[in-house]
Amino acid sequence: MKENKFVIKQISVFSENKPGRLAAIARALQEEKINIMAFSIAEADGFGVVRALVDKPKKAHEKLGKLGFNVAFTDVIAVQMKDEPGGLYETARILGEGQINIEYAYAYSGKEAAVLILRVDNVEAAIAAIQKGGGTLIESSLFQ
């Protein structure tokens, strides 16, 4: 499908909530010369999920899996935002008007623009709605 170029593979890593786990993950990625573009940590009762956008997701999955980490791919999309006051509002408005339900999101502010990374329940519908609302999606090839 045409929209698939906007579907980005995020790696999600199960991690116990204890010191040193993030360092272990980061070191593994460094060893494979994998660059992290964005990441976040979601935590629950005693454990969490480390979510990362990396330039080589397959390699990252393989390496972390080999080290015993529990890793899964998660489909996310990235929306470009203006890095200025009102930038997030503009993007959020499009999502709202497009009736897109966000499961979680995280953002980073890069050199060219700010980027909002979204996990939604229906990726295809979200892509269509964002395009229809005039939002700018970032192709996965830009990351990976």
Next chain:
Amino acid sequence: MFWDEKTETLPKKDLEELQLKRLKKTVAQVQNVEFYRRLLREAQVRPEDIRTLADIEKIPFTRKQDLRDGYPFGFFAVPIHKVVRIHTTSGTTGKPTVVGYTRKDLETWADLIARNMTMVGLTDRDIFQNMVNYGMFTGGLGFHYGAEKIGMTVIPSATGNTRRQIEMIQDFGVTAIHCTPSYGMHLAEVAEETGAHLESLTTGLFGAEPWSDAMRAELEKKLGVTAFDSYGLSELFGPGVAFECPERDGLHIWHDCYLVEIIDPRTGETLGDGERGELVVTPLVKEAMPLLRYRTGDITMRFEDECLCGRAKKIARITGRSDDMLVIRGINVFPSQIEHVLLRIPEVGNHFMVYVDRVNHLDEMTIDVEINRDYFSGELQDLARIQKKVVKELRDTLELRTTVKLVEPGSLPRFEGKAKRVIDRRGEM
């Protein structure tokens, strides 16, 4: 004070005569149980071979596992219509151990409780709040009927709602309470926090879990009671098997109803007075569910000296167990029960670790369990759902609230040989 002075202070010779008579009757009674017919046949022991009390050593032991294998009514020696009550205790594989009582059993049991409560000085003038579970657990109804038999004013308050418990103690002028020692500590703390005075209290009966002398001092100071230790187990009716007298130095076990042996748990060899080992009991007056040489799993010893109170020989307070059973907030838990629950949940692995702590004087059990690699979706909410599922399944089986921690696959220790999956950090207090 005595409830039944003649029986409680029987001279040694008379007591042994009574024990032998009752032992013979019990050996006859167990002939109604298929398990015992086979056990005695295989050991080549005929009822007439029991001529002295020492002859009991010819009979093999009965273990908790045997009772489990007899689920549900395999150990009943009377027709089911003669059984007027059933209680259960937790089993290791989801199936509980069933215990049954005839009408006479319930009377005997209440009588033993009445002996204990009278022994510590309680009378029909006392107002008694029974703060233990009233369901399948024997502690609730057991004490209830014994206290009523004495003529005490009984408040069947059961467990929970500590503020309401305190209110009742105050409003009803409660003089005596019964609960687990850890709940007693909790009660004291809540009373302290809310500035509630409990000056009507004089007597605290504590049982269902082991507790130290340091804890006794604390309970007495905080609740203003004299604290007595209560020992029992469902297989031997329930609470009331042994109890402290006002000397509070060891437990009086009722020798006319329970034939006591102390054995080396490894070899099964009988030990003498003053030697610590596993308590083995042959109940002498049970109708519905007679047992022979039942291994309680509890570690104690028989005292060498007599007691000043005039009753027969005491056993030491229980210091631990010979098996892996845990007592959490008064409820028996076997690690194998946890294993059994985890086996049913594909989302988690079968390895686990159990940590037991005492938080604000209440037992807290934390179970670490590995997430199953294949069930990790990458979503936090799916993990939270798995965690909740494990908590619920454990609660359904153990009847206990636990804390479940999901850990990374492969991160828990693997054991070769005997697994040490339980870390009990409750310590002295």
